[in-house]
Amino acid sequence: MHIADGFLPPLHCLAWTAASAPFVVHGVRRIRQIVDDDPESKLLLAASGAFTFLMSAIKLPSVTGSSSHPTGTGVGAIIFRPPVMAALGTVVLIFQALLLSHGGITTLGANVFSMAIAGPWMGYLCFRVLRRVHPWIAIFTGVALANLSTYVVTSAQLALAHPDPGSGVVGAFGRFLAIFALTQVPLAVIEGLVGVLLFRALRDW
């Protein structure tokens, strides 16, 4: 779920950019470290970024609606780790904004926060915690929750920017959640299922 340009007021744009900045800077440092240790990893990281971009450009089967694309954040976080995803995800979001007109430039900070930071961290932490229970449950939950938390964070961002005249931020949050639930909840479940199949197939290769 990408917030389009103009939907967030300028102050919110700045605030979310500030909130994302430390994570992205940390991610860039991490990437620089990886590349310094092993120069060959630069092209590998580029391929991983290209993969993440392409994954988000594909429609998932049996979900209809305009946003039936996977976020790819859960899968990415489990394979590449959240710090790398914060930096790589930022580049991917710029590509999406300028090549696909998904998302925006003023809202880049907010979208980075929901899709390159909150989603990956949530997914990765769930995966790590549940891994001891069962690997496939961990992957399903991690991938599905990464997607869901992106959607929850986006709804919160929208609610903070546009609180309800009667019920305030809380009321608006509930409404945005409800409106996007229609497409996002089934999408999260399917992305979780595909995630499990993906890691199963990856194991075979």
Add this chain to the structure above:
Amino acid sequence: MSDRSQPPVLALQGVDVGYPGAPEVLDHATVEVRAGRRIAVLGANGSGKTTLLRTLAGALRPTAGQVLWHGTPLQHSRSRLNEHRQRVQFVGQDPDDQLVSADVRRDVSFGPMNLGLPVPEVRARVEEALALLDLLPLADRPVHHLSYGQRKRVALAGAMAMRPAVMLLDEPTAGVDDVGVRDALDALARLERAGTTVVVSTHDSDLAWAWADDVVLLQQGGIRQGSCAEVMSDADALTASRVAVPAVVRVGAALGLDLLAVDRPRTADDLVGLVHARG
């Protein structure tokens, strides 16, 4: 051998197909595929060979004209397309784009599994396809340990396991060495014996001359279909299509041989035989 009066198994009728940046790759194209006749789709790179095969397979939707199956227009609805895909299989040039599983047997089973067949039936089809393409010794090998030519054969087996009536093969001999070409042609002959009609695209006019019964020549702004001997002895048409005149045709013509005969010389070895026969 087929009867010319029968309707074609598969056909394009006045079909237009384009892409963004290349509006009319096929412009009012008409092509007929008759059961049991070998068709070579011949043209330069970028002339639309792949587009033509993909349109026949239903993978591309024409902006005008029709794809005909036994004379009936193909509806590009989901269920009709899935029906069409079972009977017409397209195998692309690069086997790595065709293979979807880690090992040979599993890959070949991909199609039959998707058909929702009972497991014993899937198993039977897979073994049949593997046997047909001489892949049983490789059946349990991981796909990425195979050579390029072997992977091409696995892709063929995967398509054959769908038991199609027509197989459309994009450049089956490109990038393959001489022994590999011979193996590929052997494989095609086996598909034909199994009752499948084979259509091959190629830019290699020597190969088309040696192999095909009919030729579809892609020209700037048009298509010419006819018997191989007839189309390919027209040097001007070939040159206009940026396709070389087959070596056998050039040398054979210089030697004054009959290139339109039923037993026309197809290969350099045929030429050698005819030269020796004349003394």
Add this chain to the structure above:
Amino acid sequence: MSDRSQPPVLALQGVDVGYPGAPEVLDHATVEVRAGRRIAVLGANGSGKTTLLRTLAGALRPTAGQVLWHGTPLQHSRSRLNEHRQRVQFVGQDPDDQLVSADVRRDVSFGPMNLGLPVPEVRARVEEALALLDLLPLADRPVHHLSYGQRKRVALAGAMAMRPAVMLLDEPTAGVDDVGVRDALDALARLERAGTTVVVSTHDSDLAWAWADDVVLLQQGGIRQGSCAEVMSDADALTASRVAVPAVVRVGAALGLDLLAVDRPRTADDLVGLVHARG
């Protein structure tokens, strides 16, 4: 034309190269590249053509034997290798393995930039390479809008911008149509005119016969190097290497032509000319 008594520009001397899982792709291989002579490295798929070229380029380190540059053994140290790579450029079969930049001009500049040359010098080399390969009309186009054959030419230009003394080309005509092959051969001729010695690997014996002065034939367990006419009129050697006898050789032999002559027939058209000359 080169002098046979001069030491070769580039050579392998008793070289062993292998990979994990394929211990001896090259086994005691000796090859000589002489300035100005066209060499075709001929062999079936998997026979080690690419390995041979990459060893000559310094990209693979032999486990035994030596790579010689004007008779001096190559040290596989970092700085020596960087020197070697400037004078010996390898262009692989798949252009996408070598193109990294968004547009043509920028991509061609990659090598000269890595040499640390001043910007005006980089610019001059880029324009020179683009002109040499007839790429100026495409210079500002994005690489992903180009056809396969055009991308192959861009990869060549990128290598030429390094101003190498020797160019090693892996299957420059594979997957390319007849006109594309002619264009590729024209491009090679221009490289030669620019003073570069060209080595080409191929599985296409017709091409090797038509183009090469010398042939390096890769055989099971050995290498045979000699003049093209001499090596390729040995049908047994070719067959043992899983390489077809060139059509011109087969038909020419049946016609009783002299295939070892200096002006040996190289193409089907040469054959036609000779047939007509005899009446």
Add this chain to the structure above:
Amino acid sequence: MTRFALDDAAWTNRWRARSVAEKAVLSGGLLLVAVSATAPVVPIGIGLFALLAAVAWARVPWRTFVAAWTGPLIFTLIGLVGVVVSVGTVPHPVLTAGPLAVDERSVSSAVLIGSRAFGCSAAVLLLASTTPIVDVFESLRRLRVPEVMLDLAGAMYRLIFVLGATLTRTREAQAARLGYARGACARRSVAALFVRTLVHGWDRAARLERGLAGRGYSGSLRMLAPERPVSWPFVGSSVAVVAVAAAASVVLR
């Protein structure tokens, strides 16, 4: 072949040879005014100007521009439902239907948000449809964005098209063997498609590494940047346009 309509336009339009700085001044200036405007007419004017500039001046195909515009606008329309419709009582109702109500103030803020989204997305599209994304990244080099990220972005761009071509063909091959005929197979097919793309991507990266080593690659992906002198008349007109928009925004507040 993987193609993106915006990318195609960016490579072929008449502003392609202009320096990124010029276009960024115009597009960025309009974006800033549109995102901060308080009168809806200002961003709407900006949106229409951006459309006109792209289509009439830079010769971007109007279909490409409009199609790219609809994406953010659809998100905006759905999102605006959440802004306008309240549950329960509201201070200044203009419309009530059962538990749902529409507040007067929400309507006016929805109009403003909608107009901002309209104008902002068009301003961004003006840059996106006239400037290849690699030129944008190249120009960031001067703004001291870490080199490693710009190298990554550049290589990513190339690999998106290389991997995208494989991905498209593989998906078609799966579809030919009925990989997307039913839900369960479709999920398995998508998973296999992703894995193949990922593994293929890593393989590509390794091969590219080898291919570039022969061209002297030792970690830097720096290439010759095209020389594009800044056209001061263009920058002047851009500043003027942005200034007019900003003035209108202040006056109409």
